[in-house]
Amino acid sequence: MSEAIFRQNAGQQDHTPAGAVSAGEIIQLEDARAAVVKTDLAASAKGAVYTTGIFDVLSASATTFAIGDPVYWDITASLAIPPDETAAGDLYLGTAVAAKTSGQLVVRVDLNARARQREQFSSRVIEIDHEDTAEHTLIDAADNPEGLLLVAFLGEVTEAPAGSSEDQLIVTLYDEDDNALDTLSTTNTTPDAIGDVIIGALSLFGVATGAVITKIPAGKSAYAKVSQATVGTPAGKLKVRVLVVPLQ
Numbered sequence: 001m002s003e004a005i006f007r008q009n010a011g012q013q014d015h016t017p018a019g020a021v022s023a024g025e026i027i028q029l030e031d032a033r034a035a036v037v038k039t040d041l042a043a044s045a046k047g048a049v050y051t052t053g054i055f056d057v058l059s060a061s062a063t064t065f066a067i068g069d070p071v072y073w074d075i076t077a078s079l080a081i082p083p084d085e086t087a088a089g090d091l092y093l094g095t096a097v098a099a100k101t102s103g104q105l106v107v108r109v110d111l112n113a114r115a116r117q118r119e120q121f122s123s124r125v126i127e128i129d130h131e132d133t134a135e136h137t138l139i140d141a142a143d144n145p146e147g148l149l150l151v152a153f154l155g156e157v158t159e160a161p162a163g164s165s166e167d168q169l170i171v172t173l174y175d176e177d178d179n180a181l182d183t184l185s186t187t188n189t190t191p192d193a194i195g196d197v198i199i200g201a202l203s204l205f206g207v208a209t210g211a212v213i214t215k216i217p218a219g220k221s222a223y224a225k226v227s228q229a230t231v232g233t234p235a236g237k238l239k240v241r242v243l244v245v246p247l248q
Contacts, residue, residue: 011052012038019043026057026073026091032141032219033112034073034093052113054097056106063107065096070124071109080107083124088135088176088223092142112142123222123242127158130169130236132226138242139222141176147218147247153182153200154241160193161186161236169236170228173200176221181214183227186236198238215247 015035021027025037027049035049057071059080065071073091074081080093098108123138139148153173161168168188173181182200186192202214216222224240 011050012048013051014046015041015049016044016046017041026078026093028091032221034091036111050111053111055109055111057093057109058105059100059107061105062102063100064102065100065107067096067099069096070094070114071096071107080109084126086124086126086137088137088221090137092140114143121244123244125239125241126224127237127239128171128224128226129159130161130226130229130234135174135223135225136240137221137223138173138240139216139244141219141221144216144218144220144222144246148216148222148244149247150181150202150204150214150216151243151245152203153184153224154203154243155184155186155198155238156240157186157192157194157196157198157237158239159235159237160191161188162191163188163234163236168234169226169238171224171238171240172227173222173224173240173242175216176223177217180227181216181222184238184240186238188236216244218247 020043021037021041023037023039027035029035033051035051036055038048038050041047057080070083071080071093072083072086073093075089075091094109094111095113096107097110100107126136169186171184175181182202184198184200186198
């Protein structure tokens with residue numbers, strides 16, 4: 001038997017959509033990667049999709065990208081967006097290979113391209129307001145093929161918390177199955193000031209020997225959201241991020 005048998009062109013693979021899809025449509029595969037539909041496919045009909053390549057992708061006129069910027073897909077608006085505008089369920093597309101200035105309606109993207117994963121890396125950084133009720137994705141499932149060890153969940157105060165009780169603006173980290181992984185708690189009693197760092201309770205920086213480590217399961221994304229808003233006269237904002245190590 002041959003050592004290798006040709007099956008498909010590089011950068012393409014077969015896909016069977018549950019519902020009908022059109023050529024040029026952006027979809028998410030079962031392994032969490034983005035794909036571009038090659039030709040119109042009926043529901044349950046197998047056909048080829050692109051998983052790599054350079055594509056011009058629709059984006060809002062006012063949105064801008066520099067060369068090398070990560071590009072995400074807003075599944076609700078069907079537009080390419082930067083990481084700080086993502087919500088739960090949005091899809092990583094790839095890397096911008098040409099600058100997009102205000103007024104242009106497409107961004108040129110190297111599909112699924114990303115920088116080589118480091119041994120330890122930081123998630124995207126998201127600023128969360130005390131009134132924000134959205135789920136903000138910090139780590140995509142595509143970045144987590146083998147599971148991740150949670151090193152630290154960190155928040156930087158960008159607006160001092162205020163209210164009528166001690167604990168204000170509590171932000172919790174969840175995996176995509178809504179399992180709580182760690183929590184950031186700010187306070188307005190001896191108030192946390194702008195620039196202060198808030199560290200999650202399960203950070204490995206302060207964990208005791210024998211404690212159970214926290215992991216993000218393989219193939220799962222992670223998101224943060226406000227789990228306790230401020231009360232009274234509310235205020236407060238945090239820039240949050242996660243430090244993780246791949247479980248290899």
